[in-house]
Amino acid sequence: MxxxxxxxxxxxxxxxxxxxxxxxxxxxxxxxxxxxxxxxxxxxxxxxxxxxxxxxxxxxxxxxxxxxxxxxxxxxxxxxxxxxxxxxxxxxxxxxxxxxxxxxxxxxxxxxxxxxxxxxxxxxxxxxxxxxxxxxxxxxxxxxxxxxxxxxLFFEECYALEKSENATPEDNVYGKTASEKCPSCGSSYVNMLVLDGRDERLSFLGINGKIKIKYCESCLPWTESVFCRYTEDGESTIIQQEGGENRFFEDEELNNRAPFVLSKKMVPKSYCADDGLHDCAIGGRPDFIYGAGYITCPECGKRMMHLAQLGMEFIGYGTHYIQICRDCKIVTATYQQT
Ligand SMILES: [Zn+2]
Ligand SMILES: [Zn+2]
Structure with a gap:
């Protein structure tokens, strides 16, 4: 067959x-x-x-x-x-x-x-x-x-993100509003990914705890990239995000998005395409809409590793690419759209 x-x-x-x-x-x-x-x-x-x-x-x-x-x-x-x-x-x-x-x-x-x-x-x-x-x-x-x-610059292991009707905040992934507001645009920051490295599926990340990746979703499309420092106990601080224009998402809109969870089974490393069908995954090879996608870590100057691709299906517009430097405990997000 x-x-x-x-x-x-x-x-x-x-x-x-x-x-x-x-x-x-x-x-x-x-x-x-x-x-x-x-x-x-x-x-x-x-x-x-x-x-x-x-x-x-x-x-x-x-x-x-x-x-x-x-x-x-x-x-x-x-x-x-x-x-x-x-x-x-x-x-x-x-x-x-x-x-x-x-x-x-x-x-x-x-x-x-x-x-x-x-x-x-x-x-x-x-x-x-x-x-x-x-x-x-x-x-x-x-x-x-x-x-x-x-x-x-990417992990061989890859798990798709799938819509789930009954996800709970403990189910790893993602993305409801945080309590802090972005000083630039006034939107709430979003806890875009919450990943537990102790989940067997995510053991390939080599993270011995829970990390939270937080940034201002409203500002991201207007800036080159945002950086966030994490600790392995689930805290994170935004260390660099230029303000975008006044493009808001209402908290309600963000919080009403369908929850996503990690797929039970691993998917192929090149699973992600920018086709709106399978464009959301943790790990694996990113499919950049245009090149020059890998960012340099602002602390150590080395190229960061691709951690997650969050495409149309997940965020509803364009694609977020999230990268990580585990040495410096920094993550970055960039935005691309066709
Ligand atoms: Zn903002
Ligand atoms: Zn670094």
Whole structure:
């Protein structure tokens, strides 16, 4: 049955360039197959980059060869009427960009080695780009180099957030108003996530207690990010939130949102998509609406790890991305929308 689904999905990708079924299998069923990347590469499809998550070394090496040997112009891209309007440089830029997206997503030791090499000894194509390979690594692949080693910026474990009619405040997740008011806009702060690291499902977080992630939801869309310091006994203090404009949510509106709880079972690490269907989870790989999603910790300067994605289904508009630095006990939230 699953075999059949995979075959159908790949046929659809190859014949019409439509990757939706492949993406669905990767995200919701956790199918790991190098066949997705193989078919996508052959058809010149590079979006979504998640198609390349489990690419074979053969596809990886083909992509590396194109960049290492300045042959990116040879990459096949699926036809788009838009390309006729692009200059030759723009087309090569696009091809280099697609190669780097796919390689960042693969992100294995060989890719790490080449990305570091291309940073220190840039190739000719680097001049076409605004950002270097290691920015692709973080934005697309979810990894960075820290102290000379590859570090993943997301947890492999992932639990979906599901609507629940009868959730209680003890059921981990979330998000009713706190007693304090935001000094900028006057809305109540929201205890957006309350996570108990002692819950077996959340043991991967390595948090020995309960943490509360609190911020002003009204101001978030107007600011780049907010920071909140937590303790493991469930307290938290907002340490940095610029004021937004006077956009209120009434407390009643916030408190009337349907409660969400953690799914009983783990879901695939790439479960989250920004599709309004499965866009809410704790852990796993975030699906940023646009890149540059990982924030630097204001205390230690290291990249923070993705903790939660709260999409349309949860908050009703746009997406909140929550990241954590466990060393400094700081969380941050950012907002993106299409
Ligand atoms: Zn506010
Ligand atoms: Zn830190």
């Amino acid at each position: 699953l075999e059949e689904q995979i075959k159908n999905a790949i046929n659809k990708l190859s014949e019409s360039g439509d990757a939706d079924l492949c993406e669905e299998l990767i995200r919701t069923q956790g199918v790991k197959s190098p066949a997705f990347a193989q078919a996508a590469f052959k058809a010149g499809i590079f979006y979504p980059a998640i198609l390349y998550q489990d690419a074979s070394p053969e596809i990886r090496d083909k992509l590396i060869d194109l960049l290492e040997n300045e042959k990116a112009d040879q990459l096949k891209l699926a036809d788009s009427p838009y390309y006729s309007q692009l200059s030759a440089d723009d087309i090569i830029r696009r091809k280099v960009d697609r190669c780097l997206d796919a390689l960042a997503m693969i992100g294995d030791d060989t890719v790490v080695e080449y990305f570091q090499k291309w940073e220190t000894t840039p190739k000719a194509w680097r001049k076409l780009l605004n950002i270097g390979p290691l920015e692709y690594a973080a934005d697309v692949g979810g990894w960075c180099i820290e102290d000379g080693k590859r570090k993943s």
